[in-house]
Amino acid sequence: MTRHFHKVCFPLILLLTAVLIASCNNGSPQRATDTAGDFLYLDYQATGEDGVKEAVVRIQFHLAGPEGPALLLDTPAMVLFDGLPMTEGKSKMNGGYYEAAFLLDEENNEHFITYRDQAGHIYNDTFSFPFFRVVKELPQAISRSKGLQINFSALDSGTEIHSMLTDTSFYGRGIDRVDSVTGNQIHFTETELLALDNGPIHLEFFREEEHYLQRNGRLHGRLYLSYNVSREFELVGK
Numbered sequence: 001m002t003r004h005f006h007k008v009c010f011p012l013i014l015l016l017t018a019v020l021i022a023s024c025n026n027g028s029p030q031r032a033t034d035t036a037g038d039f040l041y042l043d044y045q046a047t048g049e050d051g052v053k054e055a056v057v058r059i060q061f062h063l064a065g066p067e068g069p070a071l072l073l074d075t076p077a078m079v080l081f082d083g084l085p086m087t088e089g090k091s092k093m094n095g096g097y098y099e100a101a102f103l104l105d106e107e108n109n110e111h112f113i114t115y116r117d118q119a120g121h122i123y124n125d126t127f128s129f130p131f132f133r134v135v136k137e138l139p140q141a142i143s144r145s146k147g148l149q150i151n152f153s154a155l156d157s158g159t160e161i162h163s164m165l166t167d168t169s170f171y172g173r174g175i176d177r178v179d180s181v182t183g184n185q186i187h188f189t190e191t192e193l194l195a196l197d198n199g200p201i202h203l204e205f206f207r208e209e210e211h212y213l214q215r216n217g218r219l220h221g222r223l224y225l226s227y228n229v230s231r232e233f234e235l236v237g238k
Contacts, residue, residue: 031074042221050229070095162206
C-alpha cells in the first residue's frame with residue numbers, strides 16, 4: 001500500500017507544487033501537462049435565463065479535485081461542445097476555462113461534451129438542458145383573493161421548481177419553497193399570498209440539476225445545470 005501511495009501521490013504532489021509556484025509567479029493559469037491528465041477534475045456548468053436566447057456552458061479542468069487550480073489544456077488535449085471547439089479564456093480569480101454559447105430550444109435541448117486527454121483517451125458526456133417557459137403571461141395586477149396559478153411548458157409532472165416571491169417591504173420574508181410540478185402548473189393560494197404585502201412583487205422560478213461524474217470507479221467531475229424565469233406583477237386586495 002505504501003508503494004502504491006508513493007506511485008500515485010508523489011507525482012501529483014510534485015505537479016501541484018510546480019503549478020502553484022508558476023501561477024504565483026506570473027498570475028496566469030498554467031497548462032495541463034501529460035502527467036496532469038490522470039488528476040484532472042472536470043467541472044461543467046451550463047446556465048441560462050428567460051428572455052435571453054442563448055445559454056452559456058463553461059468548463060474548467062481543476063487539478064487534483066474541485067478546489068484545485070483551474071488549468072488550460074495543452075495540445076493535443078482538447079474539449080468540444082456539440083462537436084465544435086470551445087473558446088479558451090482565463091482570469092486571475094478563477095483560472096483557465098472554456099466557454100461556448102448555444103441556442104435555447106424547447107424541442108432540441110440535448111447537448112454533448114467531448115474531452116480528449118493527452119494520451120488520446122476520449123470521454124463523452126451528454127446532458128439535457130432544463131429549459132422551460134411560462135406559456136400564459138401574468139396580468140399586470142393580481143388579486144390576492146383569486147390566488148395565483150402559473151402555467152408552464154416543457155415540464156414533466158414531478159419536476160422540482162424552486163419558487164421565490166418577494167415584495168418591497170423591509171421585514172417581509174416572502175415565499176421561498178420548492179414545488180413539484182403537476183400538469184405543468186404551480187398554484188399559490190390566497191392564504192399563501194398573505195406572506196406578501198400589497199404592491200410590486202418579484203417572482204422567480206429556478207430549475208437546477210447537479211450530477212456527479214464517475215470514471216473508473218472514482219469521482220471525475222461535476223455537471224451543474226441551471227435555468228431561471230422571472231416575472232413582476234402588482235398584488236392587490238385584502
